[in-house]
Amino acid sequence: MFLQNETRHENNHDTQVDFFEISRQQEKDRINQRDANVIQINQNQAMTSNMSPFEKSxxxxxxxxxxxxxxxxxxxxxxxxxxxxxRGIISEQDYQKQLIKQNKAPLQQKNQQLNFFAP
Incomplete structure (x- = not known):
């Protein structure tokens, strides 16, 4: 009876998936995306180096x-x-609190980045 259950759930598809190749492709996509981001950042810095903050935004x-x-x-x-x-407008404690609050935001944005993967 145990063998009969096993044969019923047997996969009849001949599709083979190369997980190592998929993993390599994902890593390659991540590297390409990172390189593209670095190039874009460098181009933006070159284009906006002499602009005011308003013009840059x-x-x-x-x-x-x-x-x-x-x-x-x-x-x-x-x-x-x-x-x-x-200038003494805020205390050192308030500054530290605001700094901690500011540092949490970029970490949350990093976690929401797009991930590329092969289907």
Whole structure:
């Protein structure tokens, strides 16, 4: 009776899947995506090096580069916090709390990145 159950659930498909090849392809896709991101970041830095913060944000919005725009926004917020602390507008404790709060946001965004995989 045990053998009969096994034969009923037997897979009759001859499809073979090479998981190592799929894994290699996924790793290759991740590397290609990372390289493309680095190239894009370098191009954005070259194009926006002499722009004001407003012009830079407009350029990034125009080119639909949300990753760089988020990075630019994060950088501006950190500068603003540092200036407020240096001018005595906020205390060191408030500065540290805001800094911890700011540092959590990029980690959450990293976890939401697109993953490429082979079907």
């Amino acid at each position: 407009q350029y990034l919005l125009k080119n639909n580069d949300t990753q760089s725009l988020n990075s630019h926004t994060y950088e501006q917020e950190l500068k603003s916090l540092q200036q407020a602390r240096n």
